[in-house]
Amino acid sequence: MYATLADVLARYPAEATVLAADEQTRQRDDTRIEASLVDGALEIRAILSARYTPAELGNLDADSRAILSIYQIDIALYRVALSYGRGNERVKDRYDAALKRLEAIAAGKGALTVEGAGGDAQPGEPSSIGPAQPVVEAPERLFTRDRLRGW
Template sequence: MFATLADVLARYPNEATILAADETTRERDDARIEAALTDAAAEIRVILFARYTRADLDRIDDDSREALRIYAIDIALYRVALAFGRGNDRVKDRYDIAIKRLEAIGAGKASLSFDGPGGGGAGGGGSALDPSSVGPAEAIVEAPERLFTRERLRGL
């Protein structure tokens, strides 16, 4: 999951209450929001699998995790609103923006950042030929040792 119920309530407490209200009791139905968050996570993964593996998504850093959290919240609230006929333009616009940004990431027009080696994240360790240390958008270049180095040219 990219977001939790607590994340939704921290970001949009009023909208969550209005959009996920039970028809009879008028109280917020947290199960509706949690189900929508599960669906949003699946939708995000499907879009990002065009470029990233499950292992890559497990290694995203805090900046990327925060961006995906925002997208997951916007997608989940839209799903709740749509399911119960309570949508509005603000919720729809946030959903559309989230999907467009996720599609841009999946298409390589934007990217996620990662913890550890490979994928553009920080950290060393692992050789360049180790497949687990290379991100999906990184090129592997193998070349022979340089022939003309400063040390070799000193004697000429």
């Protein structure tokens, strides 16, 4: 999970209350929001699995987790709105934008940064190698100009 109920309420307090209000009690149904957050996290992982392993998604840095939190909130609020039949254009537009951005990241048109990725980095320290950069390891060259002098 990249976002919590507290994150949703901090970002969109009025919208969460209106979209998730129970028909009988008129109270916000937090369990519906939390279930939608779980569904949103699954949807994010399903999209990003085209490019990132589960281990990489578990080791994202703070900035990458923050952006995925925003996308997860937008996806969750859309799902809540659908489940109560209270969808509106703003919520739908944010959902569509989140999916479009996630698909672009999965296609390589953007990137998430993973802590400790790459060959020389120690666990827990940032790496200079990005998630989409190839790492090539090969033995030392046998035939160089210096070794072939005199042939």
